[in-house]
Amino acid sequence: MASENARTRKPVPVTLLMAEPAAVVAPDDADAAAKLFKALSDPVRIRLLSLVRYSPGGEACFCDLAEEFDMPQPSLSHHLRVLVSAGILERERRGTWSWYTVVPEPLETLETLLRSGGPLADRPARLSEARRDTRC
Numbered sequence: 001m002a003s004e005n006a007r008t009r010k011p012v013p014v015t016l017l018m019a020e021p022a023a024v025v026a027p028d029d030a031d032a033a034a035k036l037f038k039a040l041s042d043p044v045r046i047r048l049l050s051l052v053r054y055s056p057g058g059e060a061c062f063c064d065l066a067e068e069f070d071m072p073q074p075s076l077s078h079h080l081r082v083l084v085s086a087g088i089l090e091r092e093r094r095g096t097w098s099w100y101t102v103v104p105e106p107l108e109t110l111e112t113l114l115r116s117g118g119p120l121a122d123r124p125a126r127l128s129e130a131r132r133d134t135r136c
Contacts, residue, residue: 029109036088039083039088047068048079048080049083058102059100060100062077063097083100
């Protein structure tokens with residue numbers, strides 16, 4: 001009876017994790033990275049980050065940044081506030097102006113995820129065509 005039962009059972013496909021366990025992003029790290037990606041998901045914010053990063057002395061005044069954008073002051077302030085809230089930029093008040101500098105750690109976090117050998121950059125091993133057909 002056992003041999004008859006074994007003949008009627010269909011094989012169950014098994015999907016193996018193709019990445020090293022250390023390369024898989026932990027849930028807390030995924031949350032942190034998602035917040036950073038979200039903060040950088042607007043072209044204005046990407047440009048702001050670039051302008052601040054390559055400003056003389058590594059810092060930029062709001063007044064200088066405002067000259068680069070054709071948008072109302074509240075809109076530009078919103079974009080800067082998003083970058084500050086995400087920890088990508090730091091803001092320092094000097095008199096009536098705000099000065100911004102880049103915080104390197106969040107960008108290093110993203111670099112770790114995206115660089116060659118990182119968990120989001122490497123491709124998993126390809127499954128053979130035969131194995132791919134049995135996947136669920």
